[in-house]
Amino acid sequence: MPTRRHLAAGGLASAVLLLAVSAGCGTVPDAQGSTGGQSPAPTTSQPTTSPSPSATPTTPAVKLSSNVDDGDDGVKVSTLVTAKASQGKLSAVDLDYKYTDTKGKAQKGTLKGSMNKAKTSWTAGDRLEPSGTYTLTVTGKNSAGDKTTQKTKFETQDLALSNQVFPELYPLPDSKVGVGMPAIVRFDTPVADKKSFEKNLHITTVPKQTGSWHWYGSQEVHWRPKSYWKPGTKVKVEADVNGVPAGNGRYGQKSSSTNFTVGRKFVIKVNLKSDYATVYKNDKKVRSIPVTGGKPGWVTRSGTKLIMAKEYNKVMTNEQIGAKEKYKLTAAYAMRITNSGEFLHSAPWSTGSQGVANVSHGCTGMSVANSRYLIENTLIGDPVVTTGTNRGIEPGNGYTDWNASYSEYKKGSAL
Known part of the structure; x- marks a missing residue:
């Protein structure tokens, strides 16, 4: 096709030249264009050129982008890095990092992420670390399979401990x-x-x-x-x-x-009016225990408490709770149920009052044998439901989550 275009152009030039020479020899065309001599070949017989076909279009390269820019400094650690591709798909994304942790140890590695099904978007699986250097390497391909790679290096904000x-x-x-x-x-x-x-x-x-x-x-x-x-x-x-x-x-x-x-379900119900504790395992009564609670001025809190910790040979003194009367006693078995110092514990010094009267400084005392039974059979988080006093448990004084209805409890959510 390029050869035909060349010949057509040459033929036209020759015709023009011939006309010019004839005019120069004295032959003048009439009003209809006749020269009175040999007529030139009609112009319609000249070769014509057809429009050349367009060149094959080039497939555009894949376009890559991310939500961080090369050279960024002070990128917030709350950032979830993302990468995207248009006019093609992502084929690989790596987010390499290095930083020094709070213990002064150098850390480096690659932060994993996930790609969407269409392979047009990638999101990091975690946020960023403070005072870190990150390199995001994104590779994509267009529909013709041509690769494009983009590197982005940035640093994150510094944060005091x-x-x-x-x-x-x-x-x-x-x-x-x-x-x-x-x-x-x-x-x-x-x-x-x-x-x-x-x-x-x-x-x-x-x-x-x-x-x-x-x-x-x-x-x-x-x-x-x-x-x-x-x-x-x-x-x-x-x-x-x-x-x-x-x-x-x-x-x-x-x-x-x-x-x-x-x-298993294990619940201890302490009644400080009767001064007895009843133990239920899977809703069946398994033991009845004589107890003593807090005396006037040191009234035991009513409410649902939970076993928080188990201690052995627990030393108890008046200084620990601010009592004026001096004492130093050792409980062989003790189970903490409040932050403020209430325990279920062995109290051999008050055996005569157990099941009869409340004489303690707020704890629930019992015999050594019964306290041993409880410490061996309870788990952290077992409920201790105390009734019979006019003093309630303060929210947050231990694990007090069960002292509100569920509707009231939900009001403590931030959402």
């Missing part, structure tokens, strides 16, 4: 607990943005049970089911708070998780 919020989770991993035990998350620094944090706290239960988070101040949040756990329930707790804004310039640091299993 006081602006990093660390979580602690209870119960400890693989624990076996009582039917009343809440999932507990404690923070070493106050959380102002409770809503953001709570959105990143997750509970998984098998079998599934309805429940709610409830904040006790700004550094502790609990989750309890609507009613006591079903025996045998398996629970997983996840605090995905790394990089989450905590408010006031603070951010979560380190995500954490724990898991626990709920044991």
Whole structure:
């Protein structure tokens, strides 16, 4: 086709030249264009050119983008890095990092992420670390299979340790607990943005049970089911708070998780009017225990408390609770049920009053044999339901989650 175009152009030039020479020899065309001599070939006989076909279009390169820019400094740790492709698909994304952790140890690696089904978008699986250097390498292909690679290097914001919020989770991993035990998350620094944090706290239960988070101040949040756990329930707790804004310039640091299993149902009901405790295992009465509670001025709190810890040969003194009368006693077996110092414990010094009168400084005392039975058969999180006094348990004085109806408890959620 290019050859035809060349010949056509040459033929036209020759015709023009011939006409010019004829005119120069004295032949003048008439009004109709006739020269009176030999007529030139009609112009319609000249070769014509057809439009040349368009060149084959080039497939556009894949376009790559991300939510961070090359050379960025001070990128917030709350950022979830994303990468996108248009006019093609992503084929590989790597987010490499290096930083120094809070213990002064150098850390480096690659942050994993996930790609959507269409392979047009990638999202990092975690937020960022403070004072870190990150390199995002994104590779994509267009429909013709041509590769394009884009590298983005950036640095994250510096954060003082006081602006990093660390979580602690209870119960400890693989624990076996009582039917009343809440999932507990404690923070070493106050959380102002409770809503953001709570959105990143997750509970998984098998079998599934309805429940709610409830904040006790700004550094502790609990989750309890609507009613006591079903025996045998398996629970997983996840605090995905790394990089989450905590408010006031603070951010979560380190995500954490724990898991626990709920044991049999074991409930202790203490009646301080009759001065007897009744023990139920799987809703069947298994023991009746004579007890003594707090005397006037040291009245034992009524309400639902939970076994928090078990201690052996617990030394108890008047200084510990601010009592004027001096004493120093050792309880062979003691089970803590409040932060303020209430225990179920062995009290051989008050055996004569057990089942008869309340003579303690607030604890629930019993014989050595009965306290030994309880410490050997209880789990952390077993309910102790005390009645018969006019003094109630203060919210947060121990694991007090069961002293509110479920509807009231839910009001303690930030969501």
